[in-house]
Amino acid sequence: MIQHRGERHGNAIRRRAASKGVERSRAPSSTLPVIARAKGSALWTVDGRKLTDFASGHCVANLGHGHTAFERRCRELLKGFPRNAYGLGTELEVQAMDALLRSMKGNPKAEKVLWAATGADGIHKAMMAALRFQPDRHIIVATRGGFHGKKGLAGDVSGNASDNPNVRWLSFPQADVEPRANYRKKLDRLAADHPGDIALFITEPYLGAAGSYHPPKWYHQMIQTWCNKHGIPFIFDEIQSCHGRTGNMYAYETYGVTPDLVALGKGLGNGEPVAAVAGRADILDALEPGDASDTFSGNPRACAAVLAALEIFKSEAIVRQAKARAVELRSMLDALKSHFAFIKAVRGEGMVYGIEVTNGAVANQCVLEAYLGNGKKGVHFIGPLAGNVLRVSPPLVINAKELDEAYRLLRDSWSRVDPTVDNSVS
Ligand SMILES: Cc1ncc(COP(=O)(O)O)c(C=O)c1O
Structure with missing residues (x-):
């Protein structure tokens, strides 16, 4: 102890x-x-x-x-609302979704929002949506050494090996960055091994938990091009890197990509427990109403924090x-x-x-x-x-x-x- x-x-x-x-x-x-x-x-x-x-x-x-202005704004926005709005609607929720999507205007694919309670929950929901979107596809590709959370599908794609038999891996540039052609070959081999069967690709902008490895921009851009070519939803896990960490509001701006789904957490509520997935309407709509609901996702406190944080990022x-x-x-x-x-x-x-x-x-x-x-x-x-x-x-x-x-x-x-x-x- x-x-x-x-x-x-x-x-x-x-x-x-x-x-x-x-x-x-x-x-x-x-x-x-x-x-x-x-x-x-x-x-x-x-x-x-x-x-x-x-x-x-x-x-x-x-x-x-x-943060004085953030705390004050959270209180103002929350005035009168219950802490939890399970099965209820609030205008605050709509305002938070609008503000979030507006803040992501650099990515035209950020069309809709899915709330989550934790980062792992958001990743799980993003992956669920992609798997439902093209239900005849089964293979999940993740980058080796990533951390996406400890639970559910997020746990399946964290680390270097998975109990999920459908998970395949692509190496992520670490101390030794391989030539571009190597990664391209590996991607093409994955596509050839699983023709029309890859349901999603998930990666982090940089490997955080694996020891802070920030890849060259071309790495993510190459993945995005490959995903587009094969009709594979590209999921960018910005749970840790969103809201200014990499020098831009979102890491997809830093790396010059426009992912199909962006997972957000941690800094999203500046401490209030909240996570979200923002992305393509057609993919998120593959989930039936209620499929991704739970007790706490999108509660008024979370929405107030998301909205207040975005306001402060802008005003200050x-x-x-x-x-x-x-x-x-x-x-x-x-x-x-x-x-x-x-x-x-x-x-x-x-x-x-x-x-x-x-x-x-x-x-x-x-x-x-x-x-x-x-x-x-x-x-x-x-x-x-x-x-x-x-x-x-x-x-x-x-x-x-x-x-x-x-x-x-x-x-x-x-x-x-x-x-x-x-x-x-x-
Ligand atoms: C990149 C990334 N994704 C997902 C997660 C999981 O988030 P949570 O701990 O909120 O489930 C983390 C947490 O450290 C993370 O760094």
Whole structure:
């Protein structure tokens, strides 16, 4: 059980939570900060320590925590509505759908919306729709190493292998990017092996959980061309990358594609649990009324958060501001790489990066030492991805002063990391 020296309140809460078995429903963490409050890019622990949030709940709080205008607008929009509107309609829901589709006008295929309660739920529903759209097709193609969620069809296409006998894989450019012709050949082989039988293609804009691999633009463009040629719905999983992360509002803009279905989550509601699929009407309409319904999807709180977040993105020009901040973030990470030999690579774009370090034991030390910081202050990372990659995804609204403070804290605290520790002791 995680316990930190001097954290009387945090340790007591960690012990109580562990005794109830909470770890089964929580993402693994090597530090497990116990939070009392949050504002902007800062988290305060129950023991009074201040952490710069370098995770945003894994690309969720893109507008930062407790954003004043966002919280106010959510309250205004929700006034009088019940928290849940199962089997009911609200105008708020229509306004949120309209605003979402308007925000996606760069993709003319974003015609209709399907609500979901979580990212995995959205992916499952998008795949269900594609499978129903052409019911004589059975094969699902996914990119190897992707993460789309742990449940249902999303779980079937996550990782490198699947229990679903209909899943086939295409390699995703990682450390070694193969020549274009190789991927094209693999795609053509898939089409030749399953003529007229491929029901859908699903990929992430960049491999997040597999360690932050951002492919060349031509990779997604080639997939889209191939999907178009064979009449295969192209599903882009923007659960993690939507709402400004890659330097544009949507990652499909960054990569120059127009997917048939785009799955959105995490930042969509800036912390309110909500996900959605936006895309071609003919594909989404393949689901019968009620097929993709559940208790919580599209509830008024979720719709208010979607609408309020989109309004703030526009009124505060969040993406434009984040672009400027991204340059500072990148140079800060490059400076850390120059300073610490245990940093092997910095990969990413916009406001989402991975810092690859020599091994998992070093990565875990980095997370812990960043958390411990200078005692009073630290920097919060989620646990390493793919064993040895630290995810950097602060709120898009983090300011230059906060970034600079985080840089200084990391420079100091990572000097305590023992780079000679190997994986066998992690
Ligand atoms: C790209 C991507 N897709 C899907 C999911 C699943 O989302 P959720 O955890 O909300 O089910 C995640 C979660 O990390 C993700 O990063």
